[in-house]
Amino acid sequence: MDKQKVILKSKLFDKISTITNIKNRLSNDKFEEYDLELNYEVDKCNSLLKKYGYCVLEIDNNNILCEDEVIKIFSYFLKQLGSLIPVFQNENLLWRKIGVNLNKHPQSSEGIGNSPLHIDFVNSTNPPDLVGLLCVKPDINGGGISLVSNIKDASQKLNIKDRKNLMKNIFENGLFYNLSNIGKEYSPFPIIPNKENDFIRFTEKLTELKYSTDINIALKNLLQILNENLICIPLKKFQLLLLDQQQVVHGKTELKGRQENIPISQRRELLQIFIRKNMEKINKHAKILFEFLGKHYSPNKPDFILVLGSSDLRVAEFASQFCIENPTKSIIVSGGYGKVTKDLWNVSEAKKFSDIMIKNGVPNDKIYLDEEATNTGDNIQNAKSIIKRNNLSHTEGVLITKPYMTKRAFNTASKQWDEVKWSSISENISFEDYIEKVDDKDKFINVLVGDLQRIKVYGDKGFQIKEDVPKNVWSSFEYLSKSGFNKFVLKD
Structure with a gap:
């Protein structure tokens, strides 16, 4: 032929x-x-x-x-x-x-x-x-x-x-x-x-x-x-x-x-x-989003730590280690009853995290709980209220969160509480090691896609500091979104 x-x-x-x-x-x-x-x-x-x-x-x-x-x-x-x-x-x-x-x-x-x-x-x-x-x-x-x-x-x-x-x-x-x-x-x-x-x-x-x-x-x-x-x-x-x-x-x-x-x-x-199913191409693009969203902003001399609650208890374990090795004047653990965690535990995310941290040796008298926050904006605003209500030092703050949330947390805090010098860190883990431990991998990739979009959209709306998304990262977002990983994508 x-x-x-x-x-x-x-x-x-x-x-x-x-x-x-x-x-x-x-x-x-x-x-x-x-x-x-x-x-x-x-x-x-x-x-x-x-x-x-x-x-x-x-x-x-x-x-x-x-x-x-x-x-x-x-x-x-x-x-x-x-x-x-x-x-x-x-x-x-x-x-x-x-x-x-x-x-x-x-x-x-x-x-x-x-x-x-x-x-x-x-x-x-x-x-x-x-x-x-x-x-x-x-x-x-x-x-x-x-x-x-x-x-x-x-x-x-x-x-x-x-x-x-x-x-x-x-x-x-x-x-x-x-x-x-x-x-x-x-x-x-x-x-x-x-x-x-x-x-x-x-x-x-x-x-x-x-x-x-x-x-x-x-x-x-x-x-x-x-x-x-x-x-x-x-x-x-x-x-x-x-x-x-x-x-x-x-x-x-x-x-x-x-x-x-x-x-x-x-x-x-x-x-x-x-x-x-072949997930190699999907994972390749998801890794690009994971690494962009997970950029670390290293701390200098923080005087308080803000731990963002979630269903990922590894964040509490990492926060425990960091707080012990880097003593600060105050530690705020923030998180209410989330969509996922309300069915997992009978306590708030903040209480669950703080119990783990105290058990691991973090001083109880330094911990302040915020059991009302339901999103990153709440985490920042509620922490701001706790700091001012208790007249605590707040020159520099460290955000501790999930590996793919460091950039979004940093951008939000830098916009909504700009008098603080912020850093943002997480457990140092590769995409391959992290996704291996995820039960619902499809949902995890959907979350990455939604979070990447919010970096751009929320920056344009003034909820976060504005940041240019590199072309290769946005291309990965578009590929994953068109491939059906758009469950958490904001509609126009």
């Missing part, structure tokens, strides 16, 4: 569609014959997955390509999203053929009946992040329509009682054998996990089992919500459906007509592939 420019384009479908499969082959040949334009489509694909949990990919001019070439191009594209993983040890293939087998159970992947809503490998400790279904041959009678529903949204619509019942560690499904790259067998398991960034482990088959009345009602209610929000996707030849298993469940409708009357070579055929 002559050198061609191959353009991938991603789409979001909301109409009925048919899903088909690809031949069970994968070639590792080089792509010298193609001029692949991928960066824009990879970013767009990631954004769609983040927002909706699924997207459909197609090659713009696929009519010039044969099946092997389509497989190679999609394989190359998917490698930009993550690691392609073989799961079935007895097959050891990246692309797994799903044809039509009249002898299989109708509801199995190769069966002629409907496929119940599910995530793949629901009973494993680490299911694949992404599942791809590539259509090679649709059902000639128009059946086998792909079904997708957002289980993350559906679980949030349940009442508290149903959610609690589905968080019980009592559910089991099927056997686990000859599988690799997806962890170990997980049985029993909860449907709704305790950790926000874990999989919601659901298969419609669970609704057919007998549990207590309350459990059965919860399962029925979840399934009803999923069915009410079904998206039907009619895939055409050489279209690929990509699913994020942390957000959506999928299935298919039954095949139409008498399949035994259709020649085997013309029956519906899919190729299935599994992907482990």
Whole structure:
């Protein structure tokens, strides 16, 4: 084939569609014959997955390509999203053929009946992040329509009682054998996990089992919500459906007509592939934000310390060490009942931090508590009141906070209490070491993006001192925001 420019384009479908499969082959040949334009489509694909949990990919001019070439191009594209993983040890293939087998159970992947809503490998400790279904041959009678529903949204619509019942560690499904790259067998398991960034482990088959009345009602209610929000996707030849298993469940409708009357070579055929998400590019940009936001402003001769409370108890540990090694006349520990910490502790952030600091040897008589602050501005203004009310020295102050909050804290304090010479420090820790200890990494990156924007926006509004954000840092902000990490981005 002559050198061609191959353009991938991603789409979001909301109409009925048919899903088909690809031949069970994968070639590792080089792509010298193609001029692949991928960066824009990879970013767009990631954004769609983040927002909706699924997207459909197609090659713009696929009519010039044969099946092997389509497989190679999609394989190359998917490698930009993550690691392609073989799961079935007895097959050891990246692309797994799903044809039509009249002898299989109708509801199995190769069966002629409907496929119940599910995530793949629901009973494993680490299911694949992404599942791809590539259509090679649709059902000639128009059946086998792909079904997708957002289980993350559906679980949030349940009442508290149903959610609690589905968080019980009592559910089991099927056997686990000859599988690799997806962890170990997980049985029993909860449907709704305790950790926000874990999989919601659901298969419609669970609704057919007998549990207590309350459990059965919860399962029925979840399934009803999923069915009410079904998206039907009619895939055409050489279209690929990509699913994020942390957000959506999928299935298919039954095949139409008498399949035994259709020649085997013309029956519906899919190729299935599994992907482990690639966070390298995301983390690269997040690190740029982390290091910019975490600039240290070293102290000289401070006469008071202001410790900013949070859910990160390592800040209290670091503050303890600093206060002992650098004695000052007064220490203010600031923080009320935050959105996160109010559910973690039955005391304020300030009280929690001060208890740790006193236990570590910080003099109790030097500590002043602010248990009302709910944001950085409050931290500064309340500390100002405490200092003046107690007639304490305040020539130079040290802010102690989380590693990615030092710049924002410094900029806010320098604007709102400019008679003090401020410094701002934190535990000295790398991005790699810090994020490794974070439970919800997606939320953490969302916070970095939101905080970076506030450096610029709040500076323009006069809440903080103004600061020019370097082009490379702002580019990382824009990349992460467009990639779906915009939960805390301020709207215009």
